[in-house]
Amino acid sequence: MSVDLHCHSTASDGRCPPAAVAARAVERGLTALALTDHDTFGGLAEAAAVPGIRFVPGVELSTEHRGRGLHLLAYFPAMDRWGAEMAPRLDERLAGRRERLLKMAAALARLGVTLDVDAVAASHGAITRAHVARQLVAQGAAGSMQEVFERWLGDGRPAFVPSDRWPTEEAIGFVRDQGGLTSLAHPGVDDVGGPELATLARAGLQGVEVWHPSHPRQTRRRLRRAARELKLVMTGGSDWHGGPGSDLLGPTIGDGLAPEIGQAFLGALDAL
Ligand code: AMP
Ligand code: MN
Ligand code: MN
Ligand code: MN
Secondary structure, three states, X not given: OOEEOOEOOOOOOOOOOHHXXXXXHHHOOOOEXXXXXXXXXXXXXXXXXXXXXXXXXXXXXXXXXOOEEEEEEEEOOOOOOOOOOHHHHHHHHHHHHHHHHXXXXXXXXXXXXXXXXXXXXXXXXXXXXXXXXXXXXXXXXXXXXXXXXXHHHOOOOOOOOOOOOEEHHHHHHHHHHOOOXXXXXXXXXXXXXXHHHHHHHHOOOOEEEEEOOOOOHHHHHHHHHHHHXXXXXXXXXXXXXXXXXXXXXXOOOOOOOXXXXXXXXXXXXXXX
């Protein structure tokens, strides 16, 4: 049993088409894969059609809690089992992301940086800061995506425009009402401590992402403990965006957490 419950495709800011991501998961010998593009279900049908693996429909929602951005993973038991109200709510957000692209381009222009907006807008699905960063690198405006985020697009940097974010607790309730399960993505990256996690658990959060490439061992240990205390399902994944130098998870995940995570997670999903 090994699972990867967090990754991206070209439906948002990943570099591989959804079917290629699922095919890669089969190649890696994974038992189950969840595709969790930013704020869209757009890639799910294509990925789900790839045989040889249990496919879990998912999405990574951009939410806001106490003035801060938090990413919330939402999972559903099967392709025909997410609430009818979920997709239109996400579509509204896609339009917001396109408007935000224009605002980012205007902010960049004020800084003397010309972004080829059409090249970015040609991409289908959820347009993210990663798309803008990649385009600026392609245009030669910066040497790396990291540089783009440091100079212009990172939180609080001069061309930063916040995305239209769902209040976290509202999103948790909404997904739950639609028959899904939520897990807080990379709490270690966003500095979410025990008390805030407890607050979200009281609001109905069912899971927490324990394993993430940016979580060092001590963070995983802290989150495992918190998950036990708060009775949260543990999740984990590669957060792979299809780039070179990283990959989907495989049968050896590093600390042997995968079987534990996978079985309990799929059990919780099937019990919804
Ligand atoms: P957005 O949801 O549009 O604000 O875009 C956020 C996305 O940008 C994240 O999901 C990452 O894929 C990417 N991102 C954020 N910060 C960085 C960074 N410092 N370097 C590279 N990519 C980043
Ligand atoms: Mn991303
Ligand atoms: Mn994230
Ligand atoms: Mn992600």
